[in-house]
């Protein structure tokens with residue numbers, strides 16, 4: 001059962017409480033789609049007023065409405081389920097992307113450290129070449145001076 005919000009001109013029927021009765025729609029298999037009046041007071045304060053708005057529908061129409069309602073309910077549940085799965089998937093992807101970005105940043109930092117270390121090694125090698133060349137010059141000078 002659900003409240004029918006589309007009907008307004010029919011809803012001037014009053015219940016035993018003296019207030020305008022609400023119109024609902026039945027979705028039971030035998031009366032699917034058939035509207036009825038019921039007391040508009042909240043539960044616990046309702047009177048027992050109850051009356052059909054519509055004449056009985058053709059069984060085929062009742063069956064069609066009942067099946068369409070079932071299918072609609074199923075699709076609503078399926079939609080909710082898919083929305084939940086999609087939200088979970090979005091959360092998972094966001095965390096994966098964040099993790100990958102952090103890893104990439106760490107690798108860039110490591111790469112930068114490697115570049116600094118390589119440059120330092122090159123400088124050390126150049127200094128050694130200069131030292132060896134100076135040593136050779138010194139040795140040649142000493143040898144030349146001793147031979148003299």
Ligand SMILES: [Zn+2]
Nearest residue numbers: 015017039047
């Ligand atoms: Zn009432």
